[in-house]
Amino acid sequence: MEEDTGTSTGTVTVVVIGYDDAAHVTAAVRSALAQGPAVREVIAVDDCSTDGSAGLLEALAAGEPRLRVVRRTVNSGGCGTPRNDGIDAATAPYLMFLDSDDVLPPGAVDALLRAAGRHDAQVAAGLCVRRELPSGRETPWQPGLYARPAVAEHPAGRRRLVHDTLCVNKLYRTDFLRAHRIRFPEGRFPYEDFVFTARVLAAGPRLALVPDRVYVWHVRRTADRLSISLDRAGVDNWRARTEAARQAYDILLGAGEKRLAREARAKFLEHEVRMYARELELRDASHRRAWWTLTRAHLAAYDEADFARAPAPGRVIARVVLASEEPRDLPRLRELAARPSRLCPPYARAPGGAPVWSADLPQVPLDHVLTRPLRLLPLAVDAELRPRARGTRLRLVLHELYGRVAEAGPRTVEAAFVHRENARTRTVVGTAVLRPSSPGSGTWTAVLPLGTRALAAAGAATWDLRLRLRFADGSARDTTAHAMAGPGLLTRTALPSLRHGVLLLHPYATHSGSLALRVAPGPRGAAAVLRRRLSRLLPRTAAPAR
Structure with missing residues (x-):
């Protein structure tokens, strides 16, 4: 926990976005208001809900002067536009984002605000936990980044920041976002966090990191409407994810942040490719072919340095995809994508004796298995x-x-x-x-x-x-x-x-x-x-x- 050095009154805007989430939105808003006097205002942006959410928010605002309700007249189809509305409406020096089905844990705003003030940081970030409901099981998101207090004078000095694509576990200086025109993609743009985070990192802020829990991400797998990050059954989800990853890379590279751009590609191989490869056998043949084609097209832009930076499992899976025009070896790829990774037989060798994926794909090397420690x-x-x-x-x-x-x-x-x-x-x-x-x-x-x-x-x-x-x-x-x-x-x-x-x-x-x-x-x-x-x-x- 950060040492308490005091926080200013009325210095933070919390932007809460929601659409047809009457069951949860008031809990989210209350968790923001409960952060205390540091929160000047909570701006609840209702994205043209039809389930009474707006009415609940208006009733809550009638008794809470710090709550402002912004009601959109046309549904945007995504999270980016209502968050941009919140950025435009914010009046406090700092702001942060909250989704209607999540909550801020007690002390989250104070912990981030103290760190930002102490280190004169344009961005402060803390630990997010994924809480499975109804079980309550919690999994920390990117825990290595938030193991202890730290300051990154520039994002390039801590490239792992690229892996934390969430926008909600962070506090931003409002004038920093506005000066650099950092906004979310408008309309229906899945994985808008990827692009927004890339724009933030490309602007080169000083970042303060704290080990405090600052965000609780609720995961409701039995909900009637799955969040898009959980609903991966359609190939359009993968198409959206690859497009967001492509844009994030282009943003970082365009800003001259080549090391961060390479890290973004390594993250795509290590996280996205492994996650979707684990589930590929669950899809039908047409989905598999479409996924394979999209992945090959996306990976065609990678060079050898991009592959070299990624850990072996994602790198090997990607090379198998690139080496074959049609889906193949799906059960074996699924095992390799597991955490921990498992490399199942057969164990082929190239004519010279080097380990390779298979006899007919000698261009996919497995030489890392000869040098890695046994524990890995x-x-x-x-x-x-x-x-x-x-x-x-x-x-x-x-x-x-x-x-x-x-x-x-x-x-x-x-x-x-x-x-x-x-x-x-x-x-x-x-x-x-x-x-x-x-x-x-x-x-x-x-x-x-x-x-x-x-x-x-x-x-x-x-x-x-x-x-x-x-x-x-x-x-x-x-x-x-x-x-x-x-x-x-x-x-x-x-x-x-x-x-x-x-x-x-x-x-x-x-x-x-x-x-x-x-x-x-x-x-x-x-x-x-x-x-x-x-x-x-x-x-x-x-x-x-x-």
Whole structure:
């Protein structure tokens, strides 16, 4: 937490934007007003809502002089235009943005304002957390940037700033935005944050970073209208994302910020390409072809230095896409895109012996696997889980990787299931010795019994398998496991239970191919799992933008 040096009264405008979000907009506005006297005004821009949102805001404003409501007469179709309206209407020296379905945590404005004032920074930024609802599970966004207080005299001195494309976890000097004419793209422009953030960084501000939580991003995956960052089922979403990334690169390069521009391309490979590649198998053939074509067109502008800056998984996936005109190797790409990454067999070599993606794509090198530390290698582990009344067992198979595994000497594997909604809750499966599957097989196998009592005690829940591989050379690798499919695998099984009557176990593969396990004790628990599953299959409409 930043040391308290006092904050000025009435120095911040908070711009809240919303469209047809009557269920949440007042909570967002109240969280801004609750920031205290530093907030001069909250400007709520209603983007021509039809669900009564504007009326709720007007009623709230009647009793709150710091709240101003701006009602648009035509829906803009996105987030950029209403935010620009807020910039135009702001009267305070500083401003920040808030979406109608999110909240500012207590003390957020003061923490950012203190940092901006102390360091004479045009921009102050803090930690955003993604809060899954209704579970409440929180995941920090770009936590490495906000691990401790810091000052960047210029964005180029901290290139990782390019990875934080959010506009909402930051405080901006109003005159800085206006002097540099920094605005959001107008109308329906998905991923408007990408372009706005690039414009901010291109202007070369001094930035103050604080470890304080300054924004809570609510993620409602079961909402009727998914935010566009969550609704990736249509290929237009990818088209919009590549266009936003292209514009961000051009803005940075046009400002002479070549290092930041390269970092933006590295971020695209590491984040966007991996995220969408994990889900590509879920789409139909026409979507895959369109995605592949769009990606090839976007990556055609990259040069070798752009690829070299990106971490290996995204770089390799991109090179496979560029090397093939048609979609290929999707299951293997999905495993490589996982976090942690898994490089599954086959392990091909070029005629000279160098590791390559495949015999027919020798132009895609995998030489990084020969030099990276073992703790960072994309080791592949297969997992089989067969629920049985007489005893459930977890079978793990570790694959060789161009001689690196045998060289390190596999010894043991520790397995645990981690609660999906509360990562602090773990069920340890146990530790087993890794033994050669057979002479010369290039694999090592371990089998562990799985007790279900601790899993069932948490109620209906989803558990993710986590592994720690230990080697004779003292190294270790934390990873996940590829979920093996086949007869009797990845199917729902009802087991008798003395305590619960029935226990429903469902091993399944996540979007990235990792083994996970749904557990539902008792008839009610099983019914709850089925209801949640059904809700995910029901059609939804997408929100205008996020």
